[in-house]
Amino acid sequence: MKIEQNADQCSSEGQNTLLLQVRRQTERVARWLLQQTLSKPALDHMRTCAALALPQLPLWLTSSPSHQTQALQWQAAGVSGGLAMKVLAVQEAQSLLELSQCSNDSGQLAEHMRMYLALGEALELKWLALAIEQLPRESRWQTLARLAVRDDLQRLHKELFMQAWQQSPDNLSEWLAQNSSSERERVSAMFTELRAATPDLAMISAALRELRHRLIVKTALSEV
Incomplete structure (x- = not known):
């Protein structure tokens, strides 16, 4: 490089x-x-x-x-x-x-990656990833905890992408519009609150649970 x-x-x-x-x-x-x-x-x-x-x-x-x-x-x-x-x-x-x-x-990988990145921007997952990078790692347990929530976010991002691609292939706007406006408003309000604070491990862990609860369809996801 x-x-x-x-x-x-x-x-x-x-x-x-x-x-x-x-x-x-x-x-x-x-x-x-x-x-x-x-x-x-x-x-x-x-x-x-x-x-x-x-x-x-x-x-x-x-x-x-x-x-x-x-x-x-x-x-x-x-x-x-x-x-x-x-x-x-x-x-x-x-x-x-x-x-x-x-x-x-x-050959589909480019389309997948573009939608994956756009999803991260639309749902503020990229911002959450940066917030995780700011968590302290002064001890072994803090390092392991930060690693765990980063892995959780990575899994959630992939699951959301798979769900969006299944329901609206290569059309993120359509998938976002299909989601309940009230759910999206709650997610937006959550991120507004997080941005106004300095998110700690507990806040980020709760935010990940909330995102999964609000956005992941409660059915088994099949392959894209």
Whole structure:
């Protein structure tokens, strides 16, 4: 990724931030892969999807307002736009690999990823992920708790995507309109309250339970 090549433009603090982001996300993807039980065909499919889609992921992220905001912040610190988007793509690598399990058609992955990202923006899941990153990790238990809620959010995001794609393929606006306006208003009010505070672990855990209760259909989800 050649982060060090920005040394003459980016502060040492900025370089350390990018390197830390890449290291953390690489460790998370490795941990997730080790937790999976994949057959050889499933693993081959995932490798194909990664080879085809990962180089395109920085381009797909340009449609995400939150990713664009983060990229602009890094660019202000001297990071090139292209490098910023590549680091952001590393942050979404696990999501990409998880979505590759939703369909045997690697050609659908771009559409899946775009809807997944748009869903995260529409339901403020991306903001919640950033709030989780701000939780303290001064002890082993705090670190494990933060890891647990981040995994919970990742699972919820994928389940919501699968539900939305099943009901309204490639049409997020239609799916959002199908949901009860009162439920969406409650979710919006919850996030307004969270944004006005400094969310702690208990608040974030309660928010995840509320999102699941309000938005996940109480039926078994089939494959996309």
